Amino acid sequence: MKEIRGNVIVGQSGGPTAVINSSLVGVYKTAKDRGAKIVYGMLHGIQGLLEDRVVDLSEHIKSDLDIELLKRTPSSYLGSCRFKLPEIHEDQEIYKKIFHILDDMEIEYFFYIGGNDSMDTIKKLSDYSILNGSRIRFMGVPKTIDNDLAATDHTPGYGSAAKYIGSITKEVIRDGLVYDQQNVTLIEIMGRNAGWLTGAAALAKCEDCEGPDMIFLPEIPFDIEEFMNKIAGLHKQKKSVVVAISEGIRVDDGRYVCELTDNVDYVDAFGHRQLTGAARYLASRIARETGCKTRAIEFSSLQRCASHMVSRVDITEAYQVGGAAVKAAFEGETGKMVILKRISDDPYICVTDIYDVHKVANIEKKVPREWINEAGDYVTEEFLNYLRPLIQAELTPIMTDGLPRHLYCKNNKNQ
Numbered sequence: 001m002k003e004i005r006g007n008v009i010v011g012q013s014g015g016p017t018a019v020i021n022s023s024l025v026g027v028y029k030t031a032k033d034r035g036a037k038i039v040y041g042m043l044h045g046i047q048g049l050l051e052d053r054v055v056d057l058s059e060h061i062k063s064d065l066d067i068e069l070l071k072r073t074p075s076s077y078l079g080s081c082r083f084k085l086p087e088i089h090e091d092q093e094i095y096k097k098i099f100h101i102l103d104d105m106e107i108e109y110f111f112y113i114g115g116n117d118s119m120d121t122i123k124k125l126s127d128y129s130i131l132n133g134s135r136i137r138f139m140g141v142p143k144t145i146d147n148d149l150a151a152t153d154h155t156p157g158y159g160s161a162a163k164y165i166g167s168i169t170k171e172v173i174r175d176g177l178v179y180d181q182q183n184v185t186l187i188e189i190m191g192r193n194a195g196w197l198t199g200a201a202a203l204a205k206c207e208d209c210e211g212p213d214m215i216f217l218p219e220i221p222f223d224i225e226e227f228m229n230k231i232a233g234l235h236k237q238k239k240s241v242v243v244a245i246s247e248g249i250r251v252d253d254g255r256y257v258c259e260l261t262d263n264v265d266y267v268d269a270f271g272h273r274q275l276t277g278a279a280r281y282l283a284s285r286i287a288r289e290t291g292c293k294t295r296a297i298e299f300s301s302l303q304r305c306a307s308h309m310v311s312r313v314d315i316t317e318a319y320q321v322g323g324a325a326v327k328a329a330f331e332g333e334t335g336k337m338v339i340l341k342r343i344s345d346d347p348y349i350c351v352t353d354i355y356d357v358h359k360v361a362n363i364e365k366k367v368p369r370e371w372i373n374e375a376g377d378y379v380t381e382e383f384l385n386y387l388r389p390l391i392q393a394e395l396t397p398i399m400t401d402g403l404p405r406h407l408y409c410k411n412n413k414n415q
Contacts, residue, residue: 005035006108011042012076013114017157018307019318022071026322045081073406074307095128115144119361126335137329140337147196150363151355152339159314159390164306166203176240183293184241188279191246194366199379201244218248220376247275312393324352348389
């Protein structure tokens, strides 16, 4: 007979991934299997909780088919938010309101699936809980396609996004060879300050594809004049040139390349500016100065929602970190985040562990300089050896009438 425990609540925050709902399933199923009474879901994260917008997940996940559908459903099933909690000393009233809501719901375990900013939320809530003697346990469940969370070897969501980027880059390269004329294609890939995703374009380089000609990550200052010279040099050798760039590449003075032509007005609650347009700016400059045909392709949100190309390794690990968070919380842990620890590359073995969220929140993990070549225009084989195990195998979508079937939340007014 399983032990009867209190109620659980789980939320999703920040940008979604193709496998974030697999972590939600991991939390839900593990909590129910271990005796949780009710597993609630916050609609639109902590912001929705403040508005008393919650659902009983048992009314949404009613069968094994629902579980399998939800694992394969992209985006955040419960909806997301980018809501920044103030420091505890700045506004205790908002914390009192949150804990009043949680106490009314008889919550004993709180799980938040997200990235850096979400771990900041877990840190603040767990600190307030300890200061006020609350019984509630707070645990962070990692996710981000950006792969920039500290302490963990990698984050769920990254492997599937990298698999998509590598696959589509191969197809873009093939498409560039169609016409017998000089052309440059610039692929813009997500990555504000860390180039993990952009580096994944190098996966396209294999026996049936020469891969992109250059890759530029935000870890290295971007020299536009040097870039233009390299393009000219490449065109002396070949007609079709393909370059992958991060949306966050910056020139020496710190300005984003996308800011050189367009104003970037939108800033979220965490101070993050919306970045887009670097590829368009560079493509326009190449066309203007060389007369060459150019294209700018922004993968944009496609790289985080392509669940039809999900990595089986990634979706399995996403489920595992959800379950590991529940296990740790039920055993008394709080103020922690689940991490992935790689034991070996070949064969690939990775296990879960927990880590103090105070040492994770608001810290960005960047691509090591030694994983970028000396010229700063490509990644090294060490980078690819790290990445390749994360994209392996597939999980076939459940198809209906020729299209992938998803599970959607009818209570979420945005769906």
